[in-house]
Each structure stands twice: as C-alpha cells, then as structure tokens.
Amino acid sequence: MQETPVTETNFIRLEAPPGGFRLEKGGVLPRIDVAYETVGTLSPAKDNVVFVCHALTGDAHVAGRRPWEKAPSGWWSDMVKDGGGIDTSRHFVVCANVLGGCMGTTGPSSIDPATGEPWGSRFPEITVSDIVDVHFALLRQLGFEHVHAIVGGSFGGMQALCFGIRHPEFADKIVAIASGASLTSQALAFDVVGRNAIEQDPDFCGGDYYGGPRPSAGLALARELAHITYLSGEMMKKKFGRRRRDAPTASGPIFEVESYLRHQGVKFIGRFDANSYLRICAAMDDFDLEKQAGGDLRKAFCDVRARFLTVALDGDWLFLPHQTDALARALLAAGKDVSAFCLDAPAGHDSFLVHTGELSRVIDAFLVREPSRPPTALDPDLVRDYEALERMIPEGARTLLDVACGDGTLLDFIAARRPGMDGTGIDMAVPRAVRTLRSAHNVLLADADKGLSTIPDDSFDCAILSESLQVMRRPDRVLGELLRVAPVAIVSFPNFGMWKIPAALLFGGRMPVTKRLPFRWYDTPNIHLCTVRDFIDLCREKDIEVEETLHLSTLALSRILNALGARNLGSSRVIVKIRRKAHPPERSVS
Numbered sequence: 001m002q003e004t005p006v007t008e009t010n011f012i013r014l015e016a017p018p019g020g021f022r023l024e025k026g027g028v029l030p031r032i033d034v035a036y037e038t039v040g041t042l043s044p045a046k047d048n049v050v051f052v053c054h055a056l057t058g059d060a061h062v063a064g065r066r067p068w069e070k071a072p073s074g075w076w077s078d079m080v081k082d083g084g085g086i087d088t089s090r091h092f093v094v095c096a097n098v099l100g101g102c103m104g105t106t107g108p109s110s111i112d113p114a115t116g117e118p119w120g121s122r123f124p125e126i127t128v129s130d131i132v133d134v135h136f137a138l139l140r141q142l143g144f145e146h147v148h149a150i151v152g153g154s155f156g157g158m159q160a161l162c163f164g165i166r167h168p169e170f171a172d173k174i175v176a177i178a179s180g181a182s183l184t185s186q187a188l189a190f191d192v193v194g195r196n197a198i199e200q201d202p203d204f205c206g207g208d209y210y211g212g213p214r215p216s217a218g219l220a221l222a223r224e225l226a227h228i229t230y231l232s233g234e235m236m237k238k239k240f241g242r243r244r245r246d247a248p249t250a251s252g253p254i255f256e257v258e259s260y261l262r263h264q265g266v267k268f269i270g271r272f273d274a275n276s277y278l279r280i281c282a283a284m285d286d287f288d289l290e291k292q293a294g295g296d297l298r299k300a301f302c303d304v305r306a307r308f309l310t311v312a313l314d315g316d317w318l319f320l321p322h323q324t325d326a327l328a329r330a331l332l333a334a335g336k337d338v339s340a341f342c343l344d345a346p347a348g349h350d351s352f353l354v355h356t357g358e359l360s361r362v363i364d365a366f367l368v369r370e371p372s373r374p375p376t377a378l379d380p381d382l383v384r385d386y387e388a389l390e391r392m393i394p395e396g397a398r399t400l401l402d403v404a405c406g407d408g409t410l411l412d413f414i415a416a417r418r419p420g421m422d423g424t425g426i427d428m429a430v431p432r433a434v435r436t437l438r439s440a441h442n443v444l445l446a447d448a449d450k451g452l453s454t455i456p457d458d459s460f461d462c463a464i465l466s467e468s469l470q471v472m473r474r475p476d477r478v479l480g481e482l483l484r485v486a487p488v489a490i491v492s493f494p495n496f497g498m499w500k501i502p503a504a505l506l507f508g509g510r511m512p513v514t515k516r517l518p519f520r521w522y523d524t525p526n527i528h529l530c531t532v533r534d535f536i537d538l539c540r541e542k543d544i545e546v547e548e549t550l551h552l553s554t555l556a557l558s559r560i561l562n563a564l565g566a567r568n569l570g571s572s573r574v575i576v577k578i579r580r581k582a583h584p585p586e587r588s589v590s
Contacts, residue, residue, distance in 0.1 A: 004072050004081070005088065007037050007064035009104060014137050021134075027124020030113055034138050035104025036096035039063045039080060040088035049144050050086055050367070051135065051171075052076070052095040053152030053159035055353075056226075056280060057272055059103035062095035063088070078356045085360030086151065090368060094142070098159075099134045100126045100279040108275030109210065119275075121207030126279055128287045132162045136170065146170060149367055150306075153177035153352045154319065155284050161327070165289070168303040175363060177311040177352045180323030181289040181297055181330075187318055190229055191281050194222035198274050207275050219274045220265030227264045232315035232348030297330035307337040307442075309366045311359065313345035313352060325454050328444070333456045337422065339366065339437055340454060341445040343430070358430060365438040378409070385492065385573060386413045388550050389466065392490050392577045397461035398422060401486060403448045403478070404468035408436030415441070424460070426452070449473045452481045460486040469493040470529060476538060483544065483580050492575040495532050495551075532574050539578060548577040 013033050014021070020030040037060040042048065052062050054075070063080035065072050072081070080086045080093050097105035100123070108123035139147065150171045152160035157179025164174040183191070201218030203209055231239070240257035253259040293300035308331050312324035321342050328340035343358050345351035352359055378386075390413070393400065398421060402411050405425030415423055424442040427433045437443045444454060448465075449472050463486035465478065470493055472478045482489040530538075532551070539546050552573040 004077075005039050005064040006067050007039050007061065007074070008067070009035050009037055009060055011035055011104060012138065012141065014134070015141060023124050023130045024127040025125045027126075029106060029124065032099065032106045032134060033104070033110070034096050034106075034134065035060050035101075036094060036138060037061055037064075038092065038094050039074075040090075040092040042092040046144060047146075047148060048091050049139075049147040050091040050093050050149045050151060051139060051147050051163075052080065052086070052093060053135070053150065053156035053163070054095060054098065055152075055154040055156045056284065057268070057277070058156070059101070060095050060097045062093065076353065076356075078354075079360055079363070085356065085363035086367065087364060091148065094139065096135055096138055098131045098280060100131070100276055100283070102273035102276040105134075107273065108207070108279060109273045118210040120210055121275075123275065123279065126283050128158055128162045128283050129166060131283065132159055132166055135159075136163070136167050139170075147172070149173040149175060151175040151177075151363070152179070154179055154349065155280075157319075158284065158287050161289065162287070164304045164306050164308070165300055169305045171306045173309070173367065174304075174306045175309045175311070175366065176324075176327065177359070178313050178316050178319050178349055179310075179327075180319045181300070181327060182287055182291070183285060184320065184323070187229065188285055190225055191285050194225045195278055195281060197221040197225070198278060201274075204274065207278075209274075214269070215274045216269045219269050219272065219277060220262075222277065223268040223272075224261040224265045227261055229318040230348060230350040232317065232346060234315065235347045297326065298333040301331050301334040301336055304334075304336060307366075308339070309363070310338065310340045311352075311362060312340075312342040313349065314342055315345045315347060315351065316349045318349040328454050329456060332454070332459050337442050339443045341430070341433065341443075343445075361434050362430070362437070365434045368438070369440040370438055371440050378413075385552060385575070386410060388552065389464065389490055389492060389575055390414050390417055392548060392550075392575065393418070393421075393462050394488055397488075399460045399462075400424070401426065401455070401460040401463040403452075403463060403465045403482065404428075404471075405432070405436055405441075405443075407432045408439050408441055408443075410464070410466055411436065411441045412439055415439075448478055448481070451477070452485055455485045457484055458487065461488070462486050463489040465489065465491045467492055467494070469535075475530075476542060479538070479542060479544065479578070483578065488547075488577065488579050490575065490577050491535075492573060493530065493535070495572060495574050535574070535576065539576075543581050545579045545581040546576060547579050550575040 011033055013031060016031055020028045021032055022028055058075050061074050063074035063077045074080065080088060082089045086093060097103040099105055100107045102109050108119045110119055112119045147170060150160045150163045157176035160174050160176050164171060198204060198215055198218035201215035203213040204215040204218060209215060236257065240260060243256045245253055245256060245259055253262055289300045290297045310324045310327050312321035314321055324340065328338050331338040341362055345355065347355055400421055400423045402423060402425045405411060405427050408425055411423040411425055414421065424444065425436040426444045426446050426448055428447040430445065433443045433445045446454065463482040465482060469475050469491055536546060
C-alpha cells in the first residue's frame with residue numbers, strides 16, 4: 001500500500017459558448033469556474049478515468065490529505081484509495097464541486113462579473129442536467145473524450161444516472177449508490193421544511209445577505225433536519241437512545257441526540273452557504289427521470305450504452321431500496337446490462353460514506369471486471385452435467401439468467417462455449433455474487449424464493465436453475481417465475497428416487513451421504529426432496545410443457561436401469577428443459 005496522497009484543489013474556467021452558458025430553466029451565466037481535484041495516475045491511453053459525483057453538500061476533496069494534514073481528510077477516503085473500492089493504483093479519479101456550490105465552483109456566492117457583487121438572489125435556477133453538463137464540459141476540456149466510469153452516491157447517484165442519459169456514450173460504466181430516479185414525498189417534505197427554515201431566517205434578506213449577518217440559524221436548522229434522514233432509526237437508538245446530557249443548561253441541549261444535531265448544524269454553517277444549499281436542494285427536488293420520460297422510466301435509459309451498477313442500503317429511509325429496484329427493473333426492461341445489490345446497512349443512508357467494506361468489494365468487482373475463464377479444476381461428473389445443460393440452451397439465445405448462480409462457475413463455463421451470450425446471475429450471498437460480478441457477468445443480489453420481481457416479463461431468452469430446486473421453499477413458484485422471465489427454462493436436480501437412496505434407508509436405516517449430496521440429515525440445505533416423477537407431475541399440474549429430459553448417472557447398475565426404462569430408479573441427476581405451454585386462441589361463439 002502506498003502512503004496517503006497529497007491532493008490540492010485545481011480551478012479551471014470553462015470555455016464559454018457565444019452568449020454564455022444557457023441553463024435548462026432559462027438562466028444564463030456568462031462564465032463558469034470549476035473547482036476539481038484528481039488522485040491516482042492517468043494511464044497513457046487515458047482509459048482509466050473514474051469521475052466521482054459528490055452528494056448534496058460535498059465538494060471536490062474526495063480523497064487524500066491536504067499538504068498540512070497527516071491523515072486522510074477526503075469525504076470518501078475509505079473508498080478512493082490505493083487498494084480501495086475505487087482503487088487509485090488502477091484508476092485516475094476526478095471529482096469536481098457542483099455548479100451552484102460554494103467550494104470553488106461558480107455559485108450564488110461567486111462574483112457576478114456584470115456587477116462586481118455576489119450573485120445572491122439573482123443566481124439562476126439550476127437543474128441536475130445543468131450540473132452534469134458543466135462536469136461533462138470540464139472533463140472534455142481536461143482532454144477526456146471518454147471515461148471508464150461515473151460513480152455517485154445519494155444526490156451524486158442522481159448525477160451519475162443523469163450523466164449516462166444526457167451523454168449516453170461517454171462512460172463505460174455507471175454506478176448509482178443509495179439513490180433513485182426521484183425523491184419520495186417524505187424526502188421532499190424534509191427538504192421543504194429545511195428550505196423554509198432558511199428563507200424565514202430574519203438574516204436571509206431574500207438571499208442578498210452578503211456583507212451582513214448570514215442566515216446561520218436557519219441553515220443550521222436545515223442541516224439538523226437533514227441529518228435525521230441520514231441515520232436509520234436503529235442507529236439513532238443505538239447511538240443516542242434517550243440518554244440525557246450530564247449537565248444540561250437552560251439554553252443547552254438536554255438529550256444526547258439533541259447535542260449531536262446541534263453540533264452538526266454549527267459545524268455546517270462554518271463551511272456552507274445558504275443560497276448554495278437552496279439552489280442544490282431545489283435541483284435535487286426537481287429531479288424526476290420518470291416524469292422526464294413521459295411516465296415510463298424504461299424510456300429514460302433507451303439510448304444509454306453504459307453498464308450499470310445500482311446499490312441500495314437496506315437501512316436507508318431517505319432513498320428506499322424499492323427505488324433502486326425500480327431503477328434496475330427499468331434498465332432490464334430497456335435491455336441494458338445492469339447489476340443490482342441491496343447491502344446490509346443498519347447505520348442508514350450515510351453507510352455508503354462511513355461503512356464502506358462490503359460496498360468497496362462490490363464496486364471494485366464492477367470496475368475491474370475480468371473476462372470469465374473456463375474452470376480448469378471441475379469435477380469430471382460436473383463437467384459432463386454442464387456440457388449436457390449447455391447443449392439444451394436454445395440455438396440463437398443471446399441472454400441467459402442463472403438463478404442461484406453461486407460463484408458464477410456455470411456462467412463461466414457457458415461463456416467459454418458461447419462467447420456472444422450475455423449472462424446474468426442471481427444469488428442471495430454477497431461474496432458469491434461479487435465473485436460472479438468480477439467475472440464480467442451481470443448480477444442481481446436477490447433471494448429467488450421471494451420471487452424475481454425486479455425482472456420484467458420475457459427479459460431473457462433462457463433461464464437456468466442448476467442443482468438448487470431442492471433448496472427452494474416454494475419450488476412451484478420458482479418454476480413459474482423462471483417461465484415468466486424467459487420462455488424456456490432448464491432445471492437440474494438430484495433425483496431422490498435413485499435406487500441407492502431407498503437402498504441406504506432399507507438396509508442401513510440412515511439417510512445417505514453421497515458425493516453429490518454430501519450433507520447429513522441435520523445440516524442439509526435440501527428441504528424438498530423430489531423424484532423425477534414428482535417433478536414431471538408438478539409440471540403437468542402447472543401446465544408446463546416438458547420438452548426434453550436427460551437422465552444422468554455414472555454407476556453401471558444405474559445405466560442398466562435407465563436403459564431398461566426404469567429411469568426414476570436409475571437416474572442420480574436429472575436435467576429437464578421446460579417451456580411455457582402454448583394455448584390455442586379461444587374461439588369466438590357467434
């Protein structure tokens with residue numbers, strides 16, 4: 001590991017078009033200065049650029065330390081570092097202060113060249129699109145025709161999404177963390193009250209307070225209100241509970257949570273401008289990709305060329321996990337490459353800033369994806385099963401879903417034989433999903449037993465459930481979901497009717513333990529033990545067409561039984577290709 005890099009803020013004046021910079025809502029800025037920082041080493045081909053979009057009150061200082069500091073002070077130093085999720089030994093990271101900000105980029109506190117005074121209330125309204133276009137212009141002026149990735153969390157995630165839509169071929173990858181296509185009404189409500197607190201401060205003076213007292217009380221109150229949304233209820237309880245201060249004064253805080261919020265408010269007014277807070281909040285509140293796309297979120301992403309990674313935090317109640325699900329669903333419906341994770345984050349929204357361990361592994365796997373390689377040390381029996389399964393995939397199929405994909409070994413195997421096929425895996429364990437993600441497959445972190453609701457109908461040409469049917473709580477529902485998201489599915493499972501199993505029970509009196517079923521009765525994940533006949537009966541009951549069945553076994557007696565037609569006794573493993581049954585149209589009665 002390298003020592004913490006020293007970073008300094010750079011300033012650049014954008015090349016203005018004739019007539020100045022025209023903003024989305026009609027305003028015009030004659031010039032725009034941008035503050036930005038970089039960390040890492042730019043590759044000779046300039047193909048390792050990662051642009052990080054900061055959150056609502058962030059700045060360009062994403063990582064590293066100032067020359068006079070000993071420890072990292074960047075707001076995402078745990079993520080952006082040598083060996084981090086955004087690895088500075090691999091990537092050249094750029095982060096810039098947003099338009100309307102107060103950390104070096106042109107905003108309300110900047111000087112209006114026409115008057116020589118701060119813009120104040122005359123600073124025009126801005127949108128997320130304006131912010132993105134300014135950063136796009138910055139990157140182009142710095143000499144970058146293309147970037148490897150754009151990454152953002154919270155409001156930064158909105159910018160990353162918008163970046164992909166407004167400049168669809170500029171980035172290879174888009175990462176949106178703890179974000180959404182718009183704010184919920186509850187999140188909007190917190191913003192509305194925060195803005196009111198600022199605007200009703202007696203020192204606000206309509207936004208023209210420069211040269212006099214600042215609206216510090218209103219800005220501090222807005223910050224306190226916002227901080228309530230950054231922590232989960234469970235974290236607030238754990239961190240503060242109802243504990244009181246040891247020696248409260250008449251004017252001082254009584255409860256520890258009160259002291260915390262007051263501290264955050266006081267700290268904030270020392271570094272942020274009230275007008276900037278109002279302008280950026282208004283841009284975030286106004287952001288609505290679904291409305292922009294005419295009510296169909298899928299259409300917002302139709303032209304985007306990038307691969308997407310969306311990450312939700314399950315303890316977040318500012319951007320709820322279902323908002324991330326909506327993004328992933330829209331991207332899938334638009335036929336885009338998307339991976340989606342929902343991570344355990346009991347601390348709430350701010351977890352993406354302060355608890356970065358698991359998130360770092362996910363982001364690193366996405367940014368540094370390696371082409372899948374054919375496994376070299378698989379069990380020969382497993383190779384034969386995989387070969388048989390791969391042959392069942394319909395010719396011409398381009399998209400494949402592997403449900404309960406594990407570490408992606410099957411997807412790797414198929415990718416080596418069908419290079420043009422796009423594989424997506426589903427698994428409920430983060431380590432396995434991360435391994436699959438790193439192998440250049442798309443991944444959805446989900447529990448198949450709870451349904452595949454994130455996936456729209458007919459999103460894939462073929463779906464696979466390999467050696468996992470017996471561990472599902474509702475196999476019947478899972479089969480229905482497979483054939484909802486794909487017209488054809490391939491299911492493999494161990495046959496519990498094979499002669500060795502009843503023989504072991506009859507002569508040994510114990511549940512068998514075999515190479516393919518290496519579990520004892522009390523620690524097995526297998527909860528629904530079925531035979532070939534059971535499965536065929538289930539398909540008949542669910543009106544599912546069985547198109548092809550392969551009965552597999554390596555034992556001589558089993559092969560003899562299969563040849564004699566006693567396949568329910570002979571097969572140790574079964575692979576079944578199923579399809580939705582086509583029903584003739586109903587005749588009209590005249």
